[in-house]
Amino acid sequence: MSLLRRIDKGSGNNSGGGDSGGRGSDGTGNLGGGGESEESKLAAMRQRRQALAEQQRPGAAGKSNNYLDLKTRVQNKLLSELDHQAMDVSRKNEVRTHIEELFNAILADESIVISRAERLSLFESIVAEILGFGPLEILLADDSITEIMVNGPKNIFIEQKGNITRANVAFENDEHVLRILDRIVAPLGRRIDESSPLVDARLPDGSRVNAVIRPISLVGPTITIRKFSKKPLTIDDLIRFGSMTKEIADFLRACIISRLNTIVAGGTGSGKTTLLNVLSGFIPNDERIITVENAAELQLRQEHVVTLETRPPNIEGKGQISIQDLVVNCLRMRPDRIVVGECRGGEALDMLQAMNTGHDGSLTTCHSNTPRDTISRLEVMCLMAGMDLPVRAIREQIASAVDMICQQNRLRDGSRKIEKITEVQGMEGEIITMSDIFEFEQTGIEGGKIIGRIRPTGLRPKFIERIEEAGIHLPPSVFGIGRSY
Ligand SMILES: Nc1ncnc2c1ncn2[C@@H]1O[C@H](COP(=O)(O)OP(=O)(O)OP(=O)(O)O)[C@@H](O)[C@H]1O
Numbered sequence: 001m002s003l004l005r006r007i008d009k010g011s012g013n014n015s016g017g018g019d020s021g022g023r024g025s026d027g028t029g030n031l032g033g034g035g036e037s038e039e040s041k042l043a044a045m046r047q048r049r050q051a052l053a054e055q056q057r058p059g060a061a062g063k064s065n066n067y068l069d070l071k072t073r074v075q076n077k078l079l080s081e082l083d084h085q086a087m088d089v090s091r092k093n094e095v096r097t098h099i100e101e102l103f104n105a106i107l108a109d110e111s112i113v114i115s116r117a118e119r120l121s122l123f124e125s126i127v128a129e130i131l132g133f134g135p136l137e138i139l140l141a142d143d144s145i146t147e148i149m150v151n152g153p154k155n156i157f158i159e160q161k162g163n164i165t166r167a168n169v170a171f172e173n174d175e176h177v178l179r180i181l182d183r184i185v186a187p188l189g190r191r192i193d194e195s196s197p198l199v200d201a202r203l204p205d206g207s208r209v210n211a212v213i214r215p216i217s218l219v220g221p222t223i224t225i226r227k228f229s230k231k232p233l234t235i236d237d238l239i240r241f242g243s244m245t246k247e248i249a250d251f252l253r254a255c256i257i258s259r260l261n262t263i264v265a266g267g268t269g270s271g272k273t274t275l276l277n278v279l280s281g282f283i284p285n286d287e288r289i290i291t292v293e294n295a296a297e298l299q300l301r302q303e304h305v306v307t308l309e310t311r312p313p314n315i316e317g318k319g320q321i322s323i324q325d326l327v328v329n330c331l332r333m334r335p336d337r338i339v340v341g342e343c344r345g346g347e348a349l350d351m352l353q354a355m356n357t358g359h360d361g362s363l364t365t366c367h368s369n370t371p372r373d374t375i376s377r378l379e380v381m382c383l384m385a386g387m388d389l390p391v392r393a394i395r396e397q398i399a400s401a402v403d404m405i406c407q408q409n410r411l412r413d414g415s416r417k418i419e420k421i422t423e424v425q426g427m428e429g430e431i432i433t434m435s436d437i438f439e440f441e442q443t444g445i446e447g448g449k450i451i452g453r454i455r456p457t458g459l460r461p462k463f464i465e466r467i468e469e470a471g472i473h474l475p476p477s478v479f480g481i482g483r484s485y
């Protein structure tokens with residue numbers, strides 16, 4: 001087994017398969033102490049040497065002067081040297097220093113003359129291959145990049161400040177992407193191969209990863225990484241970015257404190273989770289909060305928080321813990337508030353029931369484009385629970401459970417804004433009645449940027465009584481009453 005392979009697998013498991021049930025889920029992929037037999041180490045070294053000899057055959061790649069060849073050549077040589085030494089790769093700094101020494105020696109040995117900048121970049125990319133996530137490493141280290149999208153080995157896109165552009169890094173081929181992918185998922189005890197070509201995973205820093213490979217993806221291995229922000233966006237950031245105003249922030253704070261059941265709705269990547277995190281931050285410190293998510297993304301500051309995360313089925317298709325299982329379970333955990341990362345299916349019915357049975361002040365998100373769509377989505381999701389409930393009963397549940405929908409959107413210029421805040425009022429006949437309290441109004445476009453602001457519609461929500469009961473007084477001007485716009 002090569003050093004690369006051993007780094008990936010960790011010391012406890014050196015079988016060729018992708019999955020290891022007993023592997024820790026800290027995502028570090030560390031090589032701890034012992035575990036790998038001397039025999040298999042020797043076999044691995046032999047294999048590596050054979051592979052090297054193959055590569056160094058006359059006519060084989062290695063004579064070209066281009067950067068990639070140089071990188072591969074130096075990298076292979078480094079790996080063969082490293083193979084002779086017992087390395088504890090969990091001590092990244094030491095290994096890095098060691099690699100640096102060998103790297104310098106190889107360049108000197110081969111009389112390779114390159115500029116200082118090239119040398120540094122070559123060294124960093126080799127370290128990234130040996131210890132990190134290859135070409136993705138540099139993108140992961142850049143805090144200004146919020147999303148990384150790999151569409152096959154040569155097409156990598158990134159999102160920065162809401163704009164999507166092509167990154168100037170690439171993998172060598174499909175194999176290279178798969179190797180890095182394996183390094184991401186293997187430490188989590190997951191695998192990705194032809195028989196299971198979709199996987200959700202997380203990087204050690206908490207970033208959310210989704211990968212799809214052939215035969216499902218026709219463009220080669222596809223990876224989507226939503227980077228975990230070390231410093232989550234705060235309410236002040238959202239005001240500064242123009243996603244909402246100070247008045248909206250005060251209004252939302254009042255709604256959360258007075259325990260209104262809230263749904264954050266929006267399209268993909270529109271900022272739902274970010275807004276959910278900010279809203280959850282308004283929950284008073286003395287309340288017990290239970291969060292339920294597919295991949296833990298919420299970062300709450302309160303002390304009394306329990307974080308629950310779903311689990312996918314294992315290789316035999318067993319052991320799955322769904323959002324629905326967790327919502328049902330958390331009702332037995334004496335929650336003051338339930339925060340569900342996203343409702344996508346039958347769990348919506350359990351969530352509505354929780355909201356209707358004393359767990360008010362609960363929050364969740366839902367993929368939809370308008371508040372009316374959100375209601376339809378909720379109906380469909382409740383039907384997915386398979387309880388055979390009549391639509392009218394489901395509507396009644398929705399109308400009495402949900403108090404407010406915050407509609408978030410990613411606009412054409414890449415900015416994210418609250419587009420509407422809508423009150424769910426009740427039922428009239430068969431229809432759920434709603435009333436928009438705030439609405440974004442676009443006034444123009446300047447230099448490609450959308451100009452406008454979220455304004456009150458002039459309607460006071462009916463739930464204002466609950467806000468007042470909670471001892472919060474919002475001046476009528478917040479709702480545009482007695483004020484001209
Ligand atoms: N108001 C905002 N202004 C600027 N950037 C934002 C804003 N809200 C979120 N973002 C950024 O947009 C990206 C997507 O945000 P987020 O994860 O909250 O979206 P989402 O709607 O939950 O996405 P998904 O549908 O994939 O779950 C993140 O990088 C986040 O930092």
Ligand SMILES: [Mg+2]
Nearest residue numbers: 272273274342
């Ligand atoms: Mg989200």
